Amino acid sequence: MKIAVVVDSTSYLPEGLKKKYDIRTIPLNVVIGDTAYREDEDIDADAFFEKMNEMADLPGTSQPSIGDYILLLEALRSEGYTDVISVHLSSEISGTYQNAMAAGESVDGIKVHAVDTEIACYVQGFMALYAAQHKDDMPLDGLMDRLEDMKRKKHTNAYFVVDTLTNLQKGGRLSNAQAMLGSLLQVKPILEFQDAKIVPFEKIRTKKKALKRVEELFAKEMEKHKGKPVTAVVIHSNAEEEGRRWMEKLQSEYPDVTFRLSYFGPVIATHLGEGALGLGYTTFEVDTEY
Template identity: 75%
Template sequence: MKIAVVVDSTSYLPKDLKKKHDIHTIPLNVIIGDRSYREDEDIDNDTFFVSMRDRDELPRTSQPSIGDYILLLESLKAEGYTDVISVHLSSQISGTYQNAVAAGQSVEGIEVHAIDSEVACYVQGFIALYAAQNKERMPLADLLSQIDEMKRRKNTNAYFIVDTLSNLQKGGRLTNAQALIGSMLKVKPILHFKDAKIVPFEKIRTKKKAMKRVEEVFAEEMAFHKGKPITAVVIHSNAYEEGQRWMESLERQYPDITFRLSYFGPVIATHLGEGALGLGYTTYEVDTTY
């Protein structure tokens, strides 16, 4: 048995980290105007944010096609892999997981164990890292059972702060009037995943207060998980310095927790908008060094 680990591009794991643990990537697509770009391959973040900022209409996003996934599986099969643990962003916000399942049924000689992470971004990446770091340390059935437990809310969780309402407005999730009123009141929605869906957690006025509220919730959850090997991540949407400051502040408050800084790439930033922040964690031991 030879096991490959695949993660889609919305994990935004550093390329060197994926290389270290032999994690393969299948990209989602972002469509700007009439041109489609493979995330993290055909377009960088700086170019994407400039393009998004200058357009009245939001870019569109799409999951990898079944054909793209079949090509990846055929290449892995040719390398001698017999099984694939494939970790994807929540099935409630993308069809990527469903396409992975369909592709797996189309290729003989290799078995795909598709994982609906029920989250997104680097928090989803924690699951791929755990799979890659343990695929030779435990039987496959045990590893899949551990992953199923790992992705439960009590063990892996995340909160996201939306800084601007313009993308929610452009995407049809808010009316013009709602966006105008929300902007005037400086409303900063806090979102989280519930039953694999991204839903409102609270609406807070001002970003500073929203960050403080997320810290309060994080503190409660860290108290519950005291003694476990927590790895946490601060995620930013073209707001590197703000994300870095927040991470450093959290590091001072929680010296026993390993923190990493990540970003929202084009596919997720299309929906959350520029300036968004996130804070997520896992209670399972993962190596994030590279």
């Protein structure tokens, strides 16, 4: 048995980290005008925000085609892989997980073990890292069970603060009523994943107060996880300086927690908009050095 690990591009894991653990990537697409760009291959975050700011309409997004996934599986099979652990963003916001399953049924000689992380971004990437770091020292069935346990909220969680709900509403990731309420109140909503869906957690008047509330939630959860190897990530949407300041503040308050800085790339930023910030973590031990 030879196991490969695949993650979709919305994990936004650093290339150096993916290279270190030989994690392969299947890109999602962002559609600008009549052109589809493969995320982080044909377009990076900086170029995307430049283009988005020039557009009147919201860019589109799409999951990898089954054909693209089949090509990846055939390439992995030719390298001698027999099994693939395929880690994907929530199936409630993208069809990527479903297409991975369908592609796996179309290619002989290699078996796909797909993981619906029920979350997204670097927090999803924690699961790909864990899989890659343990695929050779843990039975496959046991590792898949661990990944299922890892995605439970008591082990892995995240909160997001967005400047506006407009992009989420336009993209169909949030209901019209929820978006309208946020707009009328001029709030900075805190969002979370519940049952694999993006839902409002709380609505707060200012971004500063919203971030403070996320810090309070994080503090309560860290109380429960004292002594555990917590790794946390601050994620920003074209707001690196703000994200870095927040990360450094949190790092000073939680010296025993490993913090990383990440970003919302084109596909996720399409729905969250600019200025969004996220804070996520896992209690499972993962190596994020590269």
